[in-house]
Amino acid sequence: MRNDDAIDDQTTGSFTADAWQRIAQIREKIDALPLLEKLSDGSLPGDVFRHYILQDTLYLNHYARCLAIVAAKAPDNAQVMRFLNSAQKAIQVEQGLHAGILARFGVTADDVAVAEPSPSGFAYTSFLMATAYHCSYAVALSAILPCFWIYWDVGEAIKGRPAAIDNPYQSWIDTYGDPQFAAGAREVIALTDSAAAAASPTERAQMLDVFVRASQYEWMFWDSAWKLEAWPV
Ligand SMILES: Cc1ncc(CO)c(N)n1
Numbered sequence: 001m002r003n004d005d006a007i008d009d010q011t012t013g014s015f016t017a018d019a020w021q022r023i024a025q026i027r028e029k030i031d032a033l034p035l036l037e038k039l040s041d042g043s044l045p046g047d048v049f050r051h052y053i054l055q056d057t058l059y060l061n062h063y064a065r066c067l068a069i070v071a072a073k074a075p076d077n078a079q080v081m082r083f084l085n086s087a088q089k090a091i092q093v094e095q096g097l098h099a100g101i102l103a104r105f106g107v108t109a110d111d112v113a114v115a116e117p118s119p120s121g122f123a124y125t126s127f128l129m130a131t132a133y134h135c136s137y138a139v140a141l142s143a144i145l146p147c148f149w150i151y152w153d154v155g156e157a158i159k160g161r162p163a164a165i166d167n168p169y170q171s172w173i174d175t176y177g178d179p180q181f182a183a184g185a186r187e188v189i190a191l192t193d194s195a196a197a198a199a200s201p202t203e204r205a206q207m208l209d210v211f212v213r214a215s216q217y218e219w220m221f222w223d224s225a226w227k228l229e230a231w232p233v
């Protein structure tokens, strides 16, 4: 598979190579999601994408803050700047890509301001926030990694399929298929490996736990959009 080749080059036997292997089943299930198949051929129902993008706007809002917390915990200035830069980019995606798409769907800034997170979205961001605040740099880093890595992987997978003409979701595909997004993900992978190399066995076990949990939430986030998930009461 596409990302497994990239890993073989740079990270064989590393923490991230093991972690990536550990979530192989989750990745297969992500690859099989009808939402992604229909997003890549342009046939995804508008209400599903609208639900997804609105939820993802709330998600990126929290995710940017998690990146800022990770930046604050970083052991050196280069890593502080790396994550402050990512936090900024996440907000730019929210205000650029998402605002443009939401406007097309007739969703206003006021609608976004009062939107409620879905149960799955709320669980994912709550987990990331708690981990970023409460845990060490290495563990927090491992929790935020699947967000980069899985989207890089999905972006590559969609790019590898024949492009649909006039796909209404092309701007989304271009964002995550961008080589710059891939480069950012690779950097975070390398930093996570450095942090893991310096971590105790207990801390490394925690790193793996949060990596797997975040990956489960990545699958749930898409699945919940597909089901237009809302609070049952
Ligand atoms: C839920 C989710 N995970 C990852 C990304 C990639 O940034 C995103 N936009 N949303």
Ligand SMILES: Cc1ncsc1CCO
Pocket: 085, 086, 087, 089, 090, 091, 093, 147, 148, 184
């Ligand atoms: C992870 C992530 N997702 C959208 S923007 C961003 C930060 C890219 O550096």
